[in-house]
Amino acid sequence: MEVVIVPxxxxxxxxxxxxxxxxxxxxxxxxxxxxxxxxxxxxxxALAARVQAGDVDTSRARVAQLDxxxxxxxxxxxxxxxxxxxxxxxxxGIPAGSFLGxxxxxxxxxxxxxxxxxxxxxxxxxxxxxxGIGTDGHIGFNEPCSSLASRTxxxxxxxxxxxxxxxxxxxxxxxxxQHVITQGIGTILEARHLVLLATGEGKAEAVAQTVEGPVSAxxxxxxxxxxxxxxxxxxxxxxxxxxxxxxxxxxxxxxxxWQGL
Ligand code: GLP
Numbered sequence: 094m095e096v097v098i099v100p101x102x103x104x105x106x107x108x109x110x111x112x113x114x115x116x117x118x119x120x121x122x123x124x125x126x127x128x129x130x131x132x133x134x135x136x137x138x139a140l141a142a143r144v145q146a147g148d149v150d151t152s153r154a155r156v157a158q159l160d161x162x163x164x165x166x167x168x169x170x171x172x173x174x175x176x177x178x179x180x181x182x183x184x185x186g187i188p189a190g191s192f193l194g195x196x197x198x199x200x201x202x203x204x205x206x207x208x209x210x211x212x213x214x215x216x217x218x219x220x221x222x223x224x225g226i227g228t229d230g231h232i233g234f235n236e237p238c239s240s241l242a243s244r245t246x247x248x249x250x251x252x253x254x255x256x257x258x259x260x261x262x263x264x265x266x267x268x269x270x271q272h273v274i275t276q277g278i279g280t281i282l283e284a285r286h287l288v289l290l291a292t293g294e295g296k297a298e299a300v301a302q303t304v305e306g307p308v309s310a311x312x313x314x315x316x317x318x319x320x321x322x323x324x325x326x327x328x329x330x331x332x333x334x335x336x337x338x339x340x341x342x343x344x345x346x347x348x349x350x351w352q353g354l
Contacts (some may be wrong), residue, residue: 094323096304097354098332098343102292105326109223109288112147112324112354113140115157116221116286121153124193126222126281127181128159128233129173132290133223134180141184142226146350151185157219158194159274160233163247165197172197195245195274206245213280222284226291229253230299230312232346234275241319243277278316287323288354289314294330298316301334324354 101103113136116123127133143149158173165172174194187204193212199205213219221272224232229251235243236251250258255269262268281287291300304325316324332338 094304094320094325095316095345095354096325096327096332096335096337097345098335098338098342099326099328101141101328102132103117105290105292105328106137106139108354109136109290109326110139110143111158112286112288113221113223114143115353117151117154120220121150122155123220124155124157124218126157126159126219126276127177127286128223128225128229129176129180131243132225134291136223136290137180137184144185150185151193154187155191155193155216156181156187157213157216158192159222159224159281160273161195161197162270163197163202163272163274164270166287167196167198197274198324201273202247206247209258209274209276210245210280213276215340217285218269220297221286221288222281223350224281224289224314225255226258226289226296226299226303226314228295230302230314232278232281232289232316234273235281235313237313239278241308241310241313241316242278242279245274248273248275278313282320283318285322286354287320289316289317289323289325290327291325291331292328293313294333296327296331297334298328299333300325301336305336326354 141312161173167174195209196205261267302312308315308318
């Protein structure tokens with residue numbers, strides 16, 4: 094995998110937004126896999142600025158959701174569907190009809206998971222999947238010990254993840270749903286390009302284990318080591334526990350710019 098160390102979150106956002114813009118220039122109907130959480134916001138802001146400046150056309154792009162809470166009504170402001178409408182679809186001018194996501198309110202959750210896998214297959218899969226990382230190394234909502242071959246399914250959140258996400262629910266962990274639907278690790282690995290963004294010191298340990306630790310279900314993000322085109326973009330604090338940080342800096346500085354990410 095390639096590791097790119099950037100000075101701060103804004104620079105990471107610009108870099109990834111440019112990779113997405115490049116993809117859309119090459120393939121206007123590309124499927125962008127998007128993540129929630131605070132980390133990806135600078136990416137969406139930087140991409141929206143490019144759209145407003147007329148640098149890239151997103152009108153034919155499709156957007157695919159990574160994960161969703163179970164049981165939150167779709168119109169709840171913290172359902173990931175609502176978050177993505179607010180943070181991605183509206184600022185990028187992508188019509189609601191171009192959005193793909195699992196139905197977290199379905200009576201039959203297993204059928205909803207299978208339907209989402211079928212929807213992803215029908216659009217030809219995800220071209221670029223943006224990922225954040227949990228403090229425990231989760232991607233999407235694949236908590237530690239998720240099968241590396243897993244598909245979209247229901248998961249139960251760890252206490253730590255519910256504590257981390259309580260800030261979106263008035264700081265009240267009891268409001269954070271216990272269950273979620275998430276693309277599986279096997280599903281995520283089928284995207285043609287994986288781009289993980291991690292910022293802040295709180296992610297440093299998870300990043301080090303992802304990049305330099307063994308491939309292990311205990312650290313779900315370490316599955317990126319199995320992907321042939323995975324890019325990990327980290328700011329300095331998130332890179333602070335990488336043993337090979339100097340090597341990563343050196344190789345990225347020497348990289349031919351035409352290669353992009
Ligand atoms: C949630 C999301 C993940 C995200 C993680 C980290 O658990 N399901 O996709 O990566 O939060 O969020 P943040 O970027 O806010 O730290």
